[in-house]
Amino acid sequence: MPAETHVERGAFGPDDVFAIIRERLAEILEIDEDTIRRESSFADDLGADSLALIELVEVLEEDIGERTVGFSFDDEDLAELHTVGDAVDYVMARLGTTG
Amino acid sequence: MVSADRITVAIDAMGGDHAPAEIVAGALATAAEIDVAVRLYGRVEDIMAHVPGGTLPAGVEVVDCREVIAMDDEPAAAVRRMKDASVVRAAQAVRDGEAEAMISAGNTGAAMAAALLRMGRIRGISRPAIAVPVPVPGSHPQILIDAGATVDAAPEWLVQFARMGRVYARVRFGIDEPAIGLLSNGEEEGKGDTLRKTVFELLRKEPGFVGNVEGSDLMRPGRADVFVTDGFTGNIALKSIESALRSLATLVFTTLDSTEEAREASTVILPLLLDAAQAYDPDLTGGAVLLGVKGVCVISHGSSTAPAVVSAARVARECVTAGVVQQLRETVTDAG
Numbered sequence: 001m002p003a004e005t006h007v008e009r010g011a012f013g014p015d016d017v018f019a020i021i022r023e024r025l026a027e028i029l030e031i032d033e034d035t036i037r038r039e040s041s042f043a044d045d046l047g048a049d050s051l052a053l054i055e056l057v058e059v060l061e062e063d064i065g066e067r068t069v070g071f072s073f074d075d076e077d078l079a080e081l082h083t084v085g086d087a088v089d090y091v092m093a094r095l096g097t098t099g
Numbered sequence: 100m101v102s103a104d105r106i107t108v109a110i111d112a113m114g115g116d117h118a119p120a121e122i123v124a125g126a127l128a129t130a131a132e133i134d135v136a137v138r139l140y141g142r143v144e145d146i147m148a149h150v151p152g153g154t155l156p157a158g159v160e161v162v163d164c165r166e167v168i169a170m171d172d173e174p175a176a177a178v179r180r181m182k183d184a185s186v187v188r189a190a191q192a193v194r195d196g197e198a199e200a201m202i203s204a205g206n207t208g209a210a211m212a213a214a215l216l217r218m219g220r221i222r223g224i225s226r227p228a229i230a231v232p233v234p235v236p237g238s239h240p241q242i243l244i245d246a247g248a249t250v251d252a253a254p255e256w257l258v259q260f261a262r263m264g265r266v267y268a269r270v271r272f273g274i275d276e277p278a279i280g281l282l283s284n285g286e287e288e289g290k291g292d293t294l295r296k297t298v299f300e301l302l303r304k305e306p307g308f309v310g311n312v313e314g315s316d317l318m319r320p321g322r323a324d325v326f327v328t329d330g331f332t333g334n335i336a337l338k339s340i341e342s343a344l345r346s347l348a349t350l351v352f353t354t355l356d357s358t359e360e361a362r363e364a365s366t367v368i369l370p371l372l373l374d375a376a377q378a379y380d381p382d383l384t385g386g387a388v389l390l391g392v393k394g395v396c397v398i399s400h401g402s403s404t405a406p407a408v409v410s411a412a413r414v415a416r417e418c419v420t421a422g423v424v425q426q427l428r429e430t431v432t433d434a435g
Contacts, residue, residue: 030222047253051215051226054175058216075176 011067017091021084024059028052038085046084053078060091068095105134106419108412109189109198112141113167114205116402122204123149125408130158135412138198140164140185164188170401174208178216186210190217193394200395200415202386204403210396211248211389218394221424223432226252227391228260228330229398230267231337234378238320242268242277244327246387247334254297257281257327261305262431263390264325270426271417279305280312280323282332287311294329302327314339344379386411388418390427395419 018038026033029048042048048056057073065071071094081087110126112119123146126137136158139146143163147153155161166181168174178187186205190213192198203210211227220227228245235241244264249256261279268277281299283291288299290311302308309323314336316322328336351372355365377383383406386399395418399411418424 028220030225051175051212054179054212055216055220058179075179 012064012092012095014088014092017064017095018084018088020060020063021056021087021091024063025056025084028055028059036084038083038088040084041082042084043082050078053081056087064091064095071095104420105136106199106416107136107138107197108415109138109140109162109192109201110408110412111186111189111201111203111205111210112139112146112161113185114203114210115399116204117404118204119145120149121404122408125403125405125412126159127151127156128405128409129412130156132409133413133416135416136160137412138162138189138192140189140192141167142185162188162192168206168209170206172206172209174206174212175216177206177209178212184209184213187213187217190214190394190396193396194218199419200397202397202399202408202411202415204386204399204401204407204411207247207398207401210398214389214392214394214396218392218396221391221393221428221431224259224263224391224427226256226259227389228256228263229333229387230264230390231387232272232384233317233326233337233340234384235318235320239272239274239324241317241323242272242325243282243317243333243337244325244390245330245333246337247330248389249330250334251331252294252329254294254301257294257298257329258301258305259391259431261302261308261325261327263427264327265307266427266430267388267390267423268324270421270423274324277307277324278309278322279307279325279327280309280316282326282328282336283311283313285311286313286316286322298327341381348376382407383410385414388414388423390423393424393428395424 022033022036025036040046061072112122115122119141126139129135130137138160140162143161146161164183164185166184168177168184168186186203186209189201193201194217226249229248230242230244231246232240233243242264244260265277268274283295312323355361381400382404386397389396389398395415397411397415399407
């Protein structure tokens, strides 16, 4: 394992990741956190365009990267993230591979 | 003489058609001519190649960064991918308090994305907008907003642009109660496409709204102080004005050189015209300001020469001194 990439095991579960995404997305879109659900579509339900998604990705990399060195999104994967749940699953998968 | 409240501007040395030569020359002139310190962001060897004698004067610093975002790069993706790009580092400098303002003449979308992602958005603003002062003979400038930051805009975003334009007109140009016009294809209510018609209804509730205005109201005093539109239309309007002015200047100068009598008359008229024309020269009237981010970001046009950089630095200093960002944060956030 490269020295610069390791994860604190048990640091994040899917519920933690969902909570972070919901909080950050609510800030970016200036909407109530309660309106954001796992099945919410970024574009259709929340009105988040590609730039808003990139804002989200940047803050998630910062938040999660504080506890998980080397965590990042692959830009080529962003087009596949249609719902909040997709993003949660993606982050969990990346955390798994990061470790 | 250096004043106590001297500001520092972060300049993207690698952005623009004439970068880095003209940008560096402009940065050096800025430090020499106006009371502004400069941090130049870019490849140190490329920058230093344009510094006379190879020694930086007082008030100028170079920050080495190795990546450059090209004019044809996809803005947001490039900003994410190239974290060491000159424009990204310049925006970061403002976020980190190393500079009070940034200036870029490079890829406009990248400057916007860098400012947005590094400085963050002002609460109540969904998307930033570019505000450009349009000269008006015998009067204060009109503000055209958005001149190209957000091409596909939602109706609510144009309302936010109107609020920002009103604050900017007041704070920077001292217009007490700026009149807001919605740029459309006719002044009568009901004119315009679906976007314009929706925005018209939303703007009814905004203070200072005077209804639709037309392209022919630009550069003419009376109808409105702030012209609100989406970035697509605004950019076309701005470029059309600039092109028309250039064509008009060519026509005048050609005519003044067309006959012996005209040449004789031009000895009197030409100096007056050249003096008056300065108010319409984009290189001398300063850059456009990106409103809606938590820092001052001046976007200079792609073909910027050294005088344009100096002018952009003046605009940056005015915005910092006037507290444009703070005023926007207080006014627009409350209105949202």
